[in-house]
Amino acid sequence: MPFKRFVQSGRVALISNGADKGKLVSIVDIIDQTRVLVDGPTTNVPRQAIRINQLHLTKFRLNFPYSGATRVVRKAWAAANLDEEWAASAWAQKQEAK
Template sequence: MSESNFKRFIEVGRVVLLRSGPHSGKIAVISEVIDHNRAIVDGPATGVPRQSYPFRHLTLTPFRLSKLPRGAGSGVVLKQLTSEGILEKWNKSAWATKRTAIEKRRSLNDFERFKTFVAKKGRRDVVRKSVKVAKKA
């Protein structure tokens, strides 16, 4: 049998990123698969209540709770999340840091965007001058 191209699967214990709804941008855990379209997700540490969520509004992350039983309640999910340190792993991941940087950039006001523009311009000038000096040497 050939090896699958897919690395992440919809399974009990998979940590997912919610893409739509009032809790979009938060992570939760699949605690039960309802059918081929929906699952019950629960995020007690991130403020996501236990609810049914369609797969098309979920993004699978590489993180997974190892020994989560099917249909586990919020208390069990919270205990597993804290014991395995999933939230810390998520916050340190490149995916989460990029998301926070994008959100921060989107929340800037006009003057803060201008200050960022001027700082980038100054940094670009310093780099250009150092490259010119390095080419001469």
């Protein structure tokens, strides 16, 4: 089975530790091999650089231009109904049960 969850612009990820643990973000830009720029427009995560090893990549990906502004990310997030899609996923339901 080929690997399908790549670190790429638009990939939705779950923060695994820190102050924003458990919140969804979207990768906006890749800074270097260990850090990415993320933005969580509906989860109240400000645009910030975060280490890749602090993220769990999900199967979801948003379509927006490379290094898109927060309003562009918010619009793509709403167009994809990401909050509803995430809530319906088995991963989110397991987290909710904990």
